[in-house]
Amino acid sequence: MMLAACGSDADAEPGSSTAAASTSSAVAAPAAASCPSAAPAAGGTPEWTLPGATGTVAVTGSTDSAAPEVTVTGPFSVTATQVHTLQAGAGPVVPDTATVSVCYMGVNGRDGSVFDSSYQRGEPAEFPLDGVVPGFQKAIAGQNVGSTVAVAMDPADGYPEGQPSAGIQKGDSLVFAIKILGITG
Template identity: 70%
Template sequence: MNSSRISMSGVLVASAASLVLALTACGSESSAPTSGSAAQTTPAPSTCPTAVPEGDGEPEWTLSGTTGSVSVTGSTESSAPLVDVEAPFAVTETQVETLQAGTGEVVADDAEVSVCYMGVNGRDGSVFDSSYERGAPAEFPLDGVVAGFQKAIAGQTVGSTVAVAMNAADGYPDGQPRAGIQAGDSLVFAIKILGVTG
């Protein structure tokens, strides 16, 4: 079993910012919030916890795939999430699990959000990108990210901690070489929705 903890910085892509751009590729060129009274914003925390989770408590979500399995423990106020992968892990359909429900506003399909996230490759259990590692959240419009990421966040409430196991079609069907993602790889994300920024 491969335990993907935040301390695995050696497996992160050299330029994590470029992957965030890859997640948002093909999205709108403008990330400015819409004007008018319909655009509400929720202030978001400015940091993501970087500490490794303490203890070996029960995971909040365990999922068996078509091959392998994954278990996820969401982040807390003081620690990053923990994603344990029995590799190779793969799913044929994207599955979303709310680990901890937030109490904020519902996130619209086209909202601009601020999130902390960790991305893990199901093929080998490696962390390929993590805002927790950087200690800072990422902001982007949901209509500019890969489909599985949007499915995980849209319809959730601000403050929620969410996990998603996405099939290749909802992630990078042709792979993402900069992140070490090959064609056909299933991906797992642990996400904390910090706020709606636009």
């Protein structure tokens, strides 16, 4: 299933043919043209552990050869969106209206399920930041290209009314692990 995990209902969905990444014109940090799909090494220490209003989440960012890991002890929820830089990049700062090329994984805090992942598809997604849910924009804008970030977003910054096709219910908090590959525009 491909879903507008980070886009609004009216915009092209990340992972759809209209939103597929093309990093040839992107300003990129040293990054692969694909998103690694291998599981991370077992026994690693999470780079971010966040106790929520309920539950907890632990996030380990991706590497050049492994996808990120997001572990939810749930149900996990937050009352305010929180962003954490897992690994700082050295590229240019991402403007809040840029078009970005990213690898990302979206996890539902209610049950820990992955509802969308460019890592699973093995391909980056490209989309304008002004066409995504507010929490996703908050996570990326102001970061440096090459950064790996995590965001735990409250329902208002995700899908306040839910996104039934993805199993997201009204009131669900969402967690994303994102690797910023490049920017255009």
